[in-house]
Amino acid sequence: MPVPSSPLRKLGFLTIGLFDPDDPRAGHESTLEIIQLGERLGFDSAWVRHRHLQHGISSPVAVLAAATQRTSRIELGTAVIPLGWENPLRLAEDLATVDILSGGRLNPGVSVGPPMHYEQVKSALYPDTADAENFSYDRVTRLLTAVRGEPVTDFSGIEGFEVFSDRVQPHSPGLGRRLWYGGASLRSAQWAGENGMNFLTSSVVKAEESENFADIQLSHVRAFRAHHPDGDRARVSQGLVVIPTDSATAEQKAKYEAYAQKRTPRTATPQGPARMMFAADLVGTSEQIAEQLYAHAAFREIDEVAFALPFTFDHDDYVQILTDIAGHLGPALGWRPTPA
Template identity: 30%
Template sequence: MKNIGFLSFGHWTPSPASQARSAADVLQQSIDLAVAAEELGADGAYFRVHHFARQLASPFPLLAAVGARTSRIEIGTGVIDMRYENPLYMAEDAGAADLIAGGRLQLGISRGSPEQVVEGWRYFGFAPAEGETDADMARRHTQVLLDVLKGDGFAEPSPHPMFPNPPGLLRVEPHSEGLRERIWWGAASDSTARWAGELGMNLMSSTLKEDESGEPFHVQQRKQIESFRDAWRAAGHDREPRVSVSRSIFALTNDLDRAYFGADRSSSDQVGYIDSMRAVFGRSYAAEPDVLVEQLRGDEAIAAADTLLLTVPNQLGVDYNAHVLESILTEVAPGLGWR
């Protein structure tokens, strides 16, 4: 068995060719797609976070709304850029959304991706401390968040509070028990995957990673997963970690599928530079269901992960994306033993 969910970047553009022409369209359609995915038997609804872009940005109102409209499906992010986050305020928002969803949040966080604007986190009121990089700042924010989510009191109560306080130091409220164990780190390198394992975060590995060996993407990603699990075991955590990988996978079952994605049949890994890092970008998969089964059987990283997130073309609308998910769940996943 393998958990299968979708990952939406939430693009919108005021174009007649797009089914998502405004931010309102994207938000409403994201909720509707999560509901449809749950009805189809998918396991997760995940959303990308990008600031200063015509995409999904502030995740917690959306996560809370999805949580209120669904009852079973996991709800998550992939990923929240921690350079932009106040960890305590984030803990409040996340706790509230998780309680609304009944403990189904799976929060993917990370240093973040290339930005729309120069040092956008400065506009949000954040700056690296002396001697820090922006990546260091993201990891510092992350460690504060992880500590706060434990639920221990740390703030000295006022001697003259407006409302009565419980005894002892106070914690951020609302607190959602167990959320600390459902934080995932989006790692682009083996070293940050190990760091996530040491801190007891789950691992979220995307459709690109630092090219550290020149090997095929899925092989490098599988080795990254192994490195993460080695670090997890060495740290002595008392639960099993989770690992997700993201892929663009399209079963070509009708003429519309072939029109949209038939050209991706010959897709292959690509190498390029992102934030001055040499990165390898994983291929897309597009083929008839029986061909997909054989292709995916050879993907070592998918085999190593417990969760597969399918990137969806959200601008094609809810109905078409539900069809994309249904095709994978019913015509591909059973052939691989995932269903």
């Protein structure tokens, strides 16, 4: 367990990549610059969220393709791609291509379920098949089959001057071991383990057997590993929002505290019919946040994290937060940056 004598092994961060709809390039450039900064600071991984019909990254695969050409070491992930919007076979081609371009650094995270606001978007997304679409785990299985290089057609060979393959091309051999499932329930944690995936614990979980967020997240970690072939060695990455203030200005500290205070009420009890529990945002000095993390039941059983950057802050705020995570919080958790 990560205690002061057992260091955090991998440190990553997650960004939503917001942009102004009247100037979308600036926001995308900011995201790429933040990823580059993460590499310079020694982070092990950078992850991007996925947003449809919003002012956030709608095509993380394309953004990460650009990031592969601006970085050389840092791992690049998605947290997460909602497969309800995707054709798994086509997505497998895109993921494999970006993984090849990155030199084997891509970590695709996915989830399943109907697209958000499906009734309003289905006629545009699936005009002829909306009522027949399968949004179950079968969609992930199709992606796993394609990415792992299993046959996706019964045809291969030469036709005229063209050569055809029965598996997705390009094939990136290591990519299948770097697929993650983002889960918020015990069922998802168990399914991900049974199917040999890695597991992203969500900062939003279902209150099934408890109403204590840390205990719920811990139950997911344990269920996943109990059903994974690698057992306790199976990879789990924890997601929480942390905002260290070591080098923050007084104005930034006030902004951060107001942000967390506004979001705190939703962390007290399960929300909505699905009884969703939200993680509390951790704001304070790195020493204070480290103390809170060591008291967190789920954190004590993982050795890699992808701390989420808040949604609505400015570029300079993200620079300050990432710099403090790498320079203060990470070392307080026993992590050491990877040299550039």
